[in-house]
Each structure stands twice: as C-alpha cells, then as structure tokens.
Amino acid sequence: MKDKLYRLALRLLLNGHDAEDVVQEVMIRLWSRREEWGQWQSLEAYCMTAVKNSCLDRLRKRQLRSVGEDGAWDVNSHDKDPHEKMIAKETYMQIRKCMDELPQHQQMVIQLREVEGFSYNEIAEVLGISLDQVKVNLFRARNAIKKSITQTESSWKEDR
Template structure:
C-alpha cells in the first residue's frame, strides 16, 4: 500500500478516531497521542490493510485499543505510587491512604475476572469517564445494551468483592 492509498483508507477517518479517543481519555493531548500512535501502528502494518473490508471500523478499533492501553498504563502508574509516610501530604490519614490503595488494587484484580465485554464497558465508564451513549458508540452496542452490560458488570464486581472479604 502506498502513501496515497493509506491516506485515503486510514487518514480519512482521523476525525472519527480522535472523537473516540477523546471520549475515552477526556484529554486533548492524550487523544492526539493515541490517534497518532494508532496511525503509526497502522502504517507499519499497511500491507495487511488491503484485506480489510471496513477500514473505518478497523481504525476505530485500533485507536480504542490504544486508549485502553494508555488507561492501563495510567492505572499501573497510580498503583506504583509510593505510600510511605514521607511521600504522603501533611494531614493525610496514612491508614486511609493505604486502605484506599489496597481496595483499588483488589478491585482491579477482580475486574480481570469479568468477561471481556463487561470489563471493557466498566473501564470505559470508570477510567475513561465515558457516558453510556459514548460507550455504546465505542463498543458498537445499543445504548440499552451498554447500560445492561454496565449494570451487570457492576453487580458481578460487587458479588466478587463481597465474596472475597
């Protein structure tokens, strides 16, 4: 695939890719980075793109996955933050900070036990701050289905959390 074909098949969907990235990340700079990373990866695999029937859906999926990777990286960074006393702000309750970190780590661990679709919808809502409408657009679900999947994911996560206490 040459440059002009790539522009016609991939870069034509740049705006759609950016809208999806922004819906997930809620930050303009991060969204642009995610789209740029996705386009770079697509360019590297441009020879495989000729077999794709729906280029827009393929591009949207690529940027969605890149955004989810970025959210996971943010989460890992938050988990790696030091919790020793010298790193806590004055007035911060040490026990509360440690308990919050442990709870967050436990919830993230339990989220991995959810089915892929539930996990994705829950992360888009929780980490990405996406509305149900945005989740529906990103995942290709109807709004009602997205709402149901989100509700079931929350219910299942609550069950798992209470069971492991």
C-alpha cells in the first residue's frame, strides 16, 4: 500500500523527497487514529484520499510561494531518482511531459487507473468525484496522451 501512496504523491508533487514526506505524514496520522479503523470502509481508499488532499494542499502552498518569489519554484524540475535515470527513451519523456501537463484530476485518474488498476468506483471514492467525472477525465487524459505521442512519432518520421 505504501508504494501506491508514494506513486500518487510523486505524480502530483513531481518530487521524490516531498512525496515521501507526504506518505510518512499520512501513515503516521493513520496510526494515530487507529481506534477509528474499524469504522472505515476501505483503509486503502482512505489513505489514498489523505495523500491526495495533502499533496493538493502542498501544491497550493507552493503556488503561493512561487508567486511571492517571482516564480522561483519550477514545478517541472523533476528529482532524478534512480528509476528516472533508467528511462532513456525519448517517448517515455514525451509521455511523462504530457502527463505532467495534464490538469490535476486527469493526472490522478490516469495514475489510479493505468498504473494502479483501480476500478471506476474506487477512483470516484478516492477523489470524491462522480463516476461520470471519472470517465470524462480518463477519456480526456487517455486521448491527450495518445495525441501527444502519435504527433511526436509522425514528426519524427517526417524528419527523416
């Protein structure tokens, strides 16, 4: 479960260090509220939602800060973790870039569906949106990624 939480946080925050902080925070909060566990439907969904909220919170704070510091924070600056280094292929970079540029809800839907294999219902529960919204977001995100990658490929072919 910890890994899933981390991946969602990383997707939103684009920074491995911050993502770990969020997971730690959420797991410790979970522990401190262990008396309530019995009342929750799904521990996993609860944690995923907590990670989402905590990340969005951080992103808002970052935005405020970056306004104050005249855009000092570059949201696109990825921390290069070992995994990142492995991805050498250009298309991967292309997909990643496209994903990073998607609206937040689309990013999260893609992450939960394509990477973690959640059902629509689970995604709706975690994100607190309706089933239709889940599908609309997924539709837009999938097609945006498809478009970005097929475009690159055709321009690459033309270059030759």
